[in-house]
Amino acid sequence: MSIATMTLFHSPASPFVRKVLVLLHETGQVDRVELKTINLTPVNPVAELNADNPAGKIPALRLADGSVLFDSRVIVEYLDQQHVGSPLIPREGAARWRRLTLAALADAIMDAAVLTRYETFLRPQEKRWDEWVEAQQGKVRRGLENLEREHIAELHAVFDVAAIGVACGLGYLDLRMPDFGWRERQPKLAAWYAEVSQRASMVATDPARG
Numbered sequence: 001m002s003i004a005t006m007t008l009f010h011s012p013a014s015p016f017v018r019k020v021l022v023l024l025h026e027t028g029q030v031d032r033v034e035l036k037t038i039n040l041t042p043v044n045p046v047a048e049l050n051a052d053n054p055a056g057k058i059p060a061l062r063l064a065d066g067s068v069l070f071d072s073r074v075i076v077e078y079l080d081q082q083h084v085g086s087p088l089i090p091r092e093g094a095a096r097w098r099r100l101t102l103a104a105l106a107d108a109i110m111d112a113a114v115l116t117r118y119e120t121f122l123r124p125q126e127k128r129w130d131e132w133v134e135a136q137q138g139k140v141r142r143g144l145e146n147l148e149r150e151h152i153a154e155l156h157a158v159f160d161v162a163a164i165g166v167a168c169g170l171g172y173l174d175l176r177m178p179d180f181g182w183r184e185r186q187p188k189l190a191a192w193y194a195e196v197s198q199r200a201s202m203v204a205t206d207p208a209r210g
């Protein structure tokens with residue numbers, strides 16, 4: 001019998017959804033959430049999702065009482081307060097702001113990569129704007145350079161909200177921008193990612209598994 005009391009609007013390719021799923025695995029809460037798979041793009045919205053999240057974006061999490069949480073940052077914070085293990089978001093102090101800022105950098109990389117995908121895949125060819133794509137990819141490049149230069153030790157320290165975000169962002173680059181070549185430019189990040197990709201939570205949520 002299912003013990004799921006929450007519903008997650010989901011797509012296996014979304015790095016933002018994957019963050020939530022990885023956190024669910026890492027905190028032993030996977031069985032509490034039923035997945036509702038949604039096929040959407042910004043120009044192909046889903047009415048049921050729009051009713052719950054006016055932004056029409058995933059992830060969105062419907063709770064047992066019918067209320068809905070979004071976006072991924074709010075959902076991971078909520079879920080991190082629903083288990084008894086070590087928190088994956090420090091509750092207070094300097095560590096909290098440092099890890100949340102690193103998680104925000106991971107989100108920024110994902111945002112720029114998702115927008116690149118929309119521009120290069122969704123937008124009709126004759127309307128594509130190369131400079132805009134280049135600018136988004138510049139954000140990804142600068143983010144990865146910053147991680148390589150300043151954050152490798154912090155990433156190795158603990159697989160928490162920040163590390164989960166970075167890992168899901170890198171997974172999305174491999175999925176949607178396989179020729180981006182980030183491993184050659186960021187070898188320390190690549191070594192860290194090779195290690196964390198082996199975690200059960202990452203394997204179970206690998207979008208390449210379908």
Ligand SMILES: N[C@@H](CCC(=O)N[C@@H](CS)C(=O)NCC(=O)O)C(=O)O
Binds near residue numbers: 107
């Ligand atoms: N800031 C949001 C970003 C979520 C997001 O961009 N999700 C994409 C899928 S990866 C989406 O729903 N896109 C549909 C749209 O933009 O209309 C979060 O952290 O949840």
